[in-house]
Amino acid sequence: MAWEGGCVSEAEGGLAAVVVAGGSGIRMGAGTRKQYLALGGIPLMGHSLRMLDQNPEVESIVLVVPSEDMVYVRDCILPDLKLRRVPSLAAGGTTRQASVYSGLNSVDASAGFILVHDAVRPFLEYRHISETLDVARNHGAATLVIDVVDTLRRQLPGGNVLMVDRQGLFAVQTPQVFRSDILRRAHETALARGLEGTDDAGLVTAMGHSVVFVRGSRINLKVTSPEDLILAEALLGIIRKKAGL
């Protein structure tokens, strides 16, 4: 076997997390970007950051925020979270995809795997990180998904309504974990082809690489609209009570 000089190959390298918090929160309509709104006494985005910070598998975190908020986040949000390691900050783009791409460019080249997570999914669980990472180590790409439980309709522009068979449909969540070369290539390919995707697993799939599904949880909700914030407060209360906090 060839001597590798002590180098770690890409597939063996550590795990870097990219947490995207560069959005505008239009659907929340709060006047303040939703990632900064209080949830259980800390900013919404603080919950998943703390979970990633405490996870021994996660070697580094890049936090993507709107470019105009970088100083605010550095000076007014991060210190109160008392994280063990201060995340690197990267400037967000006009789309989620552009924000992830910006984050990727700040990830250390030695990272073998990259976990991408929405800052506005506060109920990130330990098992979500370990299960997606395990699958990515074996298959290169993994995403959390949950079953679609509602009956679906598609309304066409003219007003006609189509039935949609929900058999085989899944709702996609984050975290999503990828071998870093696969994720970087998926973003480069999408850029070159002018493709826009709402998630990274979609870009990887579009590039022709399969993404393995890992069962997520309905609790891992994405705080999108005002009622989600009410649900999140209620859930957090229940979770803290169960944990005796």
Ligand SMILES: Nc1ccn([C@@H]2O[C@H](COP(=O)(O)OP(=O)(O)OP(=O)(O)O)[C@@H](O)[C@H]2O)c(=O)n1
């Ligand atoms: N240009 C963008 C858009 C979104 N995001 C992040 O991607 C995640 C999922 O996006 P979403 O919930 O749609 O957030 P917003 O774009 O903020 O919401 P809206 O579409 O209502 O404006 C969020 O953590 C958001 O901050 C991002 O980093 N950069």
Ligand SMILES: C[C@](O)(CO)[C@H](O)COP(=O)(O)O
């Ligand atoms: C990536 C994502 O969380 C998967 O459900 C979601 O697509 C991000 O939200 P957006 O509203 O599509 O930006």
